[in-house]
Amino acid sequence: MPLISVIIPVYNGEATIKETIASVLNQTFKDFELIVINDGSTDSTLDVVSSILDPRLKVFSYPNGNQAVSRNRGLSRATGEYISFIDADDLWTPDKLEAQLKALQENPQAGVAYSWTDLIDEAGHFIRGGAKIYWKGESHGRMLLNDFVESGSNPLIRAQAFKEVGKFDESLPPAEDWDMWIRLAARYHYILVPSVQVLYRIRANSSSTNVLRMEQVSLRIIEDRYGEAPDSLQYLKRYSLGNRYKYLVFKALEEPPVRQRGLTAIRFLWHAVRYDPVLLRRRIIWKVLLRIAIVVLLPPKLAQVALNKVKNLADILTLVILIRTDLVSPQT
Structure with missing residues (x-):
């Protein structure tokens, strides 16, 4: 049996799936199986995948579900001692699996190894770096505050952990990965590989851009996970809510400019300030x-021209940087 199972859920990913698969097959660590879950694709995804000849590659086709359903289908097929997922448009650096496996083997108390992430556009060009949060050890409170793993394409996880915490919640896309990371953090330590090893692709039509859906499932996750958290962590709940609404403001205002998303951002901003009033004293509030x-x-075209002209004045990336990741004292 292979030591690692890599799972790729894919739906209509003909444009990127070949490059994603290549980034897995070109890993310096070779003892893995690559499980592609074709989630009812209607384009040429299956033809592209079938053209790749490698004995480690296994393809399974199902009726269309969603990302969480596909991940769970992959888990049911996996035979490795360790599990990693990668979305069908993301990429890994060649040393990703080797470095994360080494980290877990050297830290038996850890159940999850994660790396840092850079963001790329649809053409594969660098957009910006991820948060690059440095943390290892007990992680329950910090994961409740914010998803510092940053994407479902990042961690390497002991297969045993899934037997204890269960599968992905299929009602929670596009945030089912954060829910899973919290559940894992409640039982296992996390270990960091302090290197950029994941390239996360931003696309205009990706599920993560559906901000209203993201709000709905995020609030449910916060309620459910704090409902199971110990009393010692309950004081963090308002910070979790504030963090999530800062993130939602940022996502709502990402380009291209759309009036309805701007109106939604107003409501998100009100909640962000409600849970973190200090935000009102930050310069970023004026940029937002x-x-x-x-x-x-x-109008959208004029808005885009205006944003380009005042690029620095309207740069709201600091809003993401202000997301709290450190455990504050209950009195703060």
Whole structure:
């Protein structure tokens, strides 16, 4: 049996799946199986995958479900001692599996190894670096505060852990991975490989851009996971809510500018300030308000021109940086 099972859920991924698979097959660590779950694709995804000849590659086709359903289908097929997932448009650096496996083998108390992430666009060009949070050890509170793993394409996980915490919640896309990471953090330590090894592709039509759905499932996750968390962590709940709404403001205002998303961002911002009033004293609040005004008041094409002209003044990346990741004291 292979030591690692890699699972790729894919739905209509003809444009990127070949490159994603290549980034897995080109790993320096070779003892793995690659399980592709074809989630009812209607394009040429299956033809592209079938053209790749490698004995480690296994393809299974199912009727269309969703990302969580496909991940669970992959888990049911996996035979490795360790499990990793990668979305069908993301990429790994060649040393990803080797470095994460080494980290887990050297830290038997850890159940999850994660690396750092860079963001790329649809053409594969660098957009920006990820948060690059440095953390290892007991992680329950920190994972409740924020998903520092950053994507479902990142961690390597002991297969035994899934037997204890169960499968992905199929009602929670596009945030089912954060829910899983919290459940794992409640039982296992996390270990960091301090290197960028995941390239996460941002696409305009990706599931993570559905901000209303993201809000709905995020609030449910926070309620459910704090419902099971110990009393010692309950004081963090308002910070978790504040963090999530900061992230939602950022996602709502990502380009391209759309008036309805700008209006939604106003509501998200109100909640972000409600749970973290300190935000009102930060300079970023004026950048956010400027960006909202441009997106809401101008037609999309003019809004894009205006945003390009005031790029620095309307840059709201700091909003993501202000997401709290450290455990504050209950009195703070």
